[in-house]
Amino acid sequence: MLVLVPTPVGNLEDLTFRALRILKEADVVACEDTRTSGRLFSHYGIDTPRMSFHVHNEHGRVTQLVERMEAGETVALISDAGTPAISDPGFLLVRAAAEAGIRVEALPGATAFVPALVASGLPTDRFVFEGFLPHKKGRQTRLRGLEDETRTIVLYESPHRLVKLLGQLAEHLDPERPAAVAREISKMHEEVRRGTLRELGAHYGAQPKVRGEIVVVVGGA
Template sequence: MAGTLYVVATPIGNLADITQRAIKILGDVDLIACEDTRHTHKLLKHFGITTKTISYHDHNEEHRQKQLIEMLEQGMNIAVVSDAGSPAISDPGFRVVRSAIDRDLAVVPVPGPSALIAALTAAGLPTDEFFFAGFLPSRTGARQTRLHELSTIPGTLIFYEAPHRLAATLNDARQILGERKAVVARELTKMHEEIRRGLLSQLVEHYASVEEPRGEIVVLVDREVLENSAADSETKTVSELVAQFESQGLDNRAALKKAARELKLSRADAYRQLVAERGRT
């Protein structure tokens, strides 16, 4: 009989956040596949768990998942964990879960802490619709392109960011997404937890003037562009907005679509207005 793959969430900082079910599963399985065995051993030792561990991380994920699938098919029960939070969410785990499903093996979620959900619930931004974008690209051009793609999503935007890129990312977000409410959640559930709320421009100013922050960071951006920013757009013509967005890297089609949205026009109306404006020049 084949074994079961358990996808187990672990604390993102405060060890008291682990669930009783997670403790039981980690103690009962035959093997724990973990992102960093040394890190996970600290957690297991704290709860008196002696289950054998094996490394499973970004650098060996493709090779290791094949081994784990073979073990599951041989009848072993295996838990997969990340260093913190829920596996497979911007962490290793996706490949082995997909492989297990492809082979009709049982995959059981053991839910628990998640940095993005913890940040969202405390942010004070809309929670009815949200989009998790993982880590934005590290290179400026690629990051700005990604932010342009995210700008039309009608929900709260959530992404993880490294401390040394936070100020640059917030500045890019302000320039591309416009003025919006935003939140930076840092070191959640830990001793130095910080949740800073404000406008994107205020957060840009703050993090540009302080020492580089430390720890794990979640950035959340409201879906709504504030009226005072929209008012600036409403004073511009379609052709001016298209030129502005093209200068930011959008192609003509995407620039026209965004200009139409800013001016609350249909794309067809915006196109007709653009043709008319250019015909007058």
């Protein structure tokens, strides 16, 4: 069996009781980074064996993990934070397990974009999740594709590219389009700043350094 286990995006108390039980009972936990997961495992006293599973080795690991599950083992999959396979490794393993007839369970739990969306003050009845835009090739095409999007738009971005993204969104959409930037969700310095794309770009452009995981939420056309 394969179990996708969400892990906290910030506060370690966000781990659910069910997720904790699965992580302790699984035969192996496939981790995006065993060093990052070590803090969570140490905090909760989890001693289940871990195996690295990330974008650079997932193709090779998939076969190994499927063979172990076919032999009757339970594999828990976690990413560094949040729900596996949401802008993180996991899709290939889920697809391979499903094709092999292996039972796949996805636990509900922490993910970054949902708190950012509901705290943004923008409409939540219809939204589109775009994840990370391509850094170079295909980026302009994706941005042009959002120009007439009427649903609320949710994007992930790294802190050092935030100002560039806000500028590009203002250029392609409308500098007066309402938006919100959520940083450090569920952490001590959590921040949700609301304003127009122009205002947010000016604010973060004036900061010496932007830190934390970033979610950008933009109102639809």
